Amino acid sequence: MIKLEDLRKIDVKGMYKIYDEWPKIARESYFSNLSEINFERCSHIVFAGMGGSGAIGDIFSAILSKTNTHVTVVKGYHLPRTVDSKSVVVITSISGNTVETLAMLDDARRIGSKIIAFSDGGRIYEICLKNNIEHRNVSKYHSPRASFTSFLYSMLRVLKPIIPIEESDILESIENLEKISKTINSENISMSNPAIQISEWINNSPIIYFPLGLQPVAIRYKNSLQENSKMHAMIEDIIESSHNGIVGWGTKNNFQPILLRGQDDYTTTKERWEILKEFFESQNIEYKEVISENGNILTKIICLIYLLDYSSIFLAVKLGVDPTPVVPINFVKERLH
Known part of the structure; x- marks a missing residue:
């Protein structure tokens, strides 16, 4: 660690x-x-x-x-x-x-x-x-x-x-940010830190599953893994993926599934999560569940982003890469007119 x-x-x-x-x-x-x-x-x-x-x-x-x-x-x-x-x-x-x-x-x-x-x-x-x-x-x-x-x-x-x-x-979203900061910030470098738990679990490229309401979290987390951790990541809508993306798990690969779940996901979405987990377990595929805080949609989104963004910084450190530089982005920008 x-x-x-x-x-x-x-x-x-x-x-x-x-x-x-x-x-x-x-x-x-x-x-x-x-x-x-x-x-x-x-x-x-x-x-x-x-x-x-x-x-x-x-x-x-x-x-x-x-x-x-x-x-x-x-x-x-x-x-x-x-x-x-x-x-x-x-x-x-x-x-x-x-x-x-x-x-x-x-x-x-x-x-x-x-x-x-x-x-x-x-x-x-x-x-x-x-x-x-x-x-x-x-x-x-x-x-x-x-x-x-x-x-x-x-x-x-x-x-x-x-x-x-x-x-x-x-105001609720800000108060919840203040609350979870106590467990995920740099004053708690231990396995009791949920952000460190996630970073320690990741050892390959993540595929991030999300329900519609948490799409902004999935997009942001993908971007943070790419920019901070310097690694590839993909996102998949949990419902749509059941009609296509899930087939990719039928062959051996180096991806890791991360399931972003809301505390009060819609009934049919909850059912889909359980089916997806059952499928992963039947294929001996290890997955990671990340569940939102209670509260309104803004609270859920911003607190998940805080947790996952911080995990991407810890992951960068684990991989021995400075999270700040984005050399390939600068390569593109320097050539744009």
């Missing part, structure tokens, strides 16, 4: 220190002095962003899925034709320089949509300032992926007038 000195030595830029502060950053961001948007509530909100910024859009999509608000998450260069002047386009780029997101900002301006942008400066800020577009500057901590709670909770504050999310749900 890793030791604290391993964490300090391998995580050279101290990413883990920012994760220790995630609950504090979440609380300070939500109760910051950022002004709320003055748009009227609308029926269509578009979240445009890439990577960790795009994952924030996935979270809003999940928590608004049972409301009357239509949410579109776009990761790419162009907005869909369903976006019009009545849509609110939420532009998110932590660096403020993401080329795809800049292109979507241009699209939104051309369409005449209502726009609110979030970044830590960069070209997005400059464009918004020049064109009188609503912009909120949000602090980056260490790296875009480590800045997750800073941006998510700042956006929850600013977007309150147009998103039907109860403040009690937001």
